[in-house]
Structures are given as structure tokens and as C-alpha cells.
Amino acid sequence: xxxxxxxxxxxxxxxxxxxxxxxxxxxxxxxxxxxxxxxxxxxxxxxxxxxxxxxxxxxxxxxxxxxxxxxxxxxxxxxxxxxxxxxxxxxxxxxxxxxxxxxxxxxxxxxxxxxxxxxxxxxxxxxxxxxxxxxxxxxxxxxxxxxxxxxxxxxxxxxxxxxxxxxxxxxxxxxxxxxxxxxxxxxxxxxxxxxxxxxxxxxxxxxxxxxxxxxxxxxxxxxxxxxxxxxxxxxxxxxxxxxxxxxxxxxxxxxxxxxxxxxxxxxxxxxxxxxxxxxxxxxxxxxxxxxxxxxxxxxxxxxxxxxxxxxxxxxxxxxxxx
Numbered sequence: 045x046x047x048x049x050x051x052x053x054x055x056x057x058x059x060x061x062x063x064x065x066x067x068x069x070x071x072x073x074x075x076x077x078x079x080x081x082x083x084x085x086x087x088x089x090x091x092x093x094x095x096x097x098x099x100x101x102x103x104x105x106x107x108x109x110x111x112x113x114x115x116x117x118x119x120x121x122x123x124x125x126x127x128x129x130x131x132x133x134x135x136x137x138x139x140x141x142x143x144x145x146x147x148x149x150x151x152x153x154x155x156x157x158x159x160x161x162x163x164x165x166x167x168x169x170x171x172x173x174x175x176x177x178x179x180x181x182x183x184x185x186x187x188x189x190x191x192x193x194x195x196x197x198x199x200x201x202x203x204x205x206x207x208x209x210x211x212x213x214x215x216x217x218x219x220x221x222x223x224x225x226x227x228x229x230x231x232x233x234x235x236x237x238x239x240x241x242x243x244x245x246x247x248x249x250x251x252x253x254x255x256x257x258x259x260x261x262x263x264x265x266x267x268x269x270x271x272x273x274x275x276x277x278x279x280x281x282x283x284x285x286x287x288x289x290x291x292x293x294x295x296x297x298x299x300x301x302x303x304x305x306x307x308x309x310x311x312x313x314x315x316x317x318x319x320x321x322x323x324x325x326x327x328x329x330x331x332x333x334x335x336x337x338x339x340x341x342x343x344x345x346x347x348x349x350x351x352x353x354x355x356x357x358x359x360x361x362x363x364x365x366x
């Protein structure tokens with residue numbers, strides 16, 4: 045290995061902790077509490093985004109703030125946390141699957157692309173993108189049923205949607221009406237939405253972070269002093285914002301279609317994805333596919349930024365002592 049390659053490895057080692065260097069038990073236990081706190085803080089944005097995406101034509105023009113105000117007026121603070129219990133219950137196993145798959149796949153992908161001698165940002169984009177894609181695919185089996193149930197709770201009683209007595213009631217009615225496949229309504233679109241979104245997010249995060257480090261002087265051409273924890277956190281947060289912006293713009297149309305399919309009431313005529321698309325175009329034109337873009341961008345940017353800073357902090361906290 046030449047001196048430049050050694051410098052690059054050194055630069056990466058200053059800011060990244062590999063999966064094999066982590067205490068997995070501590071990571072999962074502490075991570076469960078940490079990510080639950082993040083979900084509590086950002087969950088209302090998901091509720092607002094979902095309400096905007098499924099709104100009937102007569103209320104579709106309302107802004108995110110108007111939607112927020114109407115939720116508070118009708119249901120108070122609890123209205124911003126409809127479906128929260130269901131999400132938390134399913135989120136813990138889903139995140140364990142996601143993070144394990146992400147880190148192991150990312151490490152293997154980075155080794156796979158090393159012989160091609162790509163630039164650091166390109167290597168990071170490929171490795172992180174493949175990791176994000178496969179991690180999302182592996183967690184969909186747990187995530188989709190939780191998504192279906194929680195989104196029905198988010199919109200219950202809104203624009204004519206059915207009211208339920210909690211997540212178990214939603215699951216029971218879905219199973220009674222459609223069987224197990226009802227819990228996986230929109231599964232294909234979920235895979236098409238979240239898997240590319242995860243790939244784009246992690247690819248954008250990995251490459252933008254390295255571009256930022258290069259701009260700050262950590263370009264692998266010479267040794268640098270170890271960055272401060274504050275500097276590392278700022279770079280990671282900036283990378284999260286960039287990743288959220290890119291991913292939300294690319295995947296919002298599919299997310300809108302998926303959400304509409306998943307929240308349809310059982311007693312109403314079933315609609316296909318094609319019918320949902322035609323309805324959106326008839327109501328709002330092509331801009332209908334970007335309903336809730338503002339909250340989705342905010343949610344993905346804030347969630348992604350908070351999540352990645354928390355996760356990177358968690359990795360430092362759970363690093364094995366040599």
C-alpha cells in the first residue's frame with residue numbers, strides 16, 4: 045500500500061468505526077432507547093405528511109401548518125401521535141435488522157469496489173448505497189405491516205376515513221377483510237419507495253460527507269490531526285441534510301401513491317396503483333404526486349440528520365476498548 049492509500053485509511057479511521065469494532069449487545073440496547081427518543085421528537089411530522097398525502101380534493105391545498113393546526117384543534121397533542129405505539133413496537137426489531145444488514149453489507153461492498161480505484165466519494169456512494177438498499181429490503185417484511193397499521197391510525201376519522209380502537213383493532217379488521225396479504229398492501233410500492241430511498245440517502249450521505257471532509261482539508265494527501273467530536277458531528281449533520289434533500293425529491297411521488305393505497309378503507313372499492321395515479325392527476329395534475337413534499341423533506345432531513353448523528357454517537361459509545 046502506498047503512502048497516499050495509507051493516508052486515506054488514516055482519514056477514514058479518524059471518523060468511522062467499523063462494525064466488527066462494536067459491542068453489539070450494548071449497541072442494540074442503548075440504541076433502542078436513543079432511537080425511541082428521536083422518534084418521539086419527529087413522529088408528528090410523519091402524521092402531518094400522511095394527512096396531506098391522503099387528503100380529499102377539497103382540503104388538498106392546505107399547507108403543512110394548517111394541517112398541524114387542524115390536528116391540534118381536533119385532537120390536541122395526542123392527535124400528533126396517532127399510531128405511535130404501533131410504530132415503536134415494530135420499529136425496534138426492524139431497526140435491528142436494518143442496522144445489522146446495513147453495516148455488514150456496507151463493509152463488504154466497500155471491499156468489493158476497492159480494486160476499481162474509484163475516488164473516495166464514489167467508493168463511499170457505491171458502498172453506502174448498496175448497504176442502504178439491501179438493509180431496506182431485509183427490513184421490509186417487518187416494516188410494511190407496521191406502516192400499514194400506523195398510517196391507518198394517523199388518518200382515522202380524517203376526510204371520511206374509518207375510526208379504530210388502537211393498532212390491534214386495525215390489524216384485526218385488516219385480517220378479517222383481506223387476510224395476511226392486507227397487512228402487506230402496497231408492499232411492492234414500499235420496496236420500490238423505501239429501498240431506492242434508502243440507497244439514495246445512504247449513497248448521498250456517504251459521498252457528501254467525504255466531499256465535505258475533502259473541502260475541510262481531510263483529502264488523503266497529507267496527515268491531519270484528529271477532528272474534534274463537534275466537527276465530526278457537524279459534518280455528519282450536513283451530510284444528513286444533503287441526503288434528505290436528494291432522497292425526498294426523488295422518492296416522494298412513489299411515497300404518495302403507496303400511502304394512498306395503504307390507507308384505503310376496507311368497505312370502499314379497491315383501487316390499483318394505476319387508478320390512484322389517474323386520480324391524483326385528475327385532482328391536482330402532476331404536482332399531486334408531490335403532496336406533502338415539504339413535510340417529507342423536513343422529515344427525511346431532520347430524521348436522517350438526527351438519526352445519523354445519534355447513530356454515529358452510539359457507535360462511538362459502543363466501540364470496543366482495545
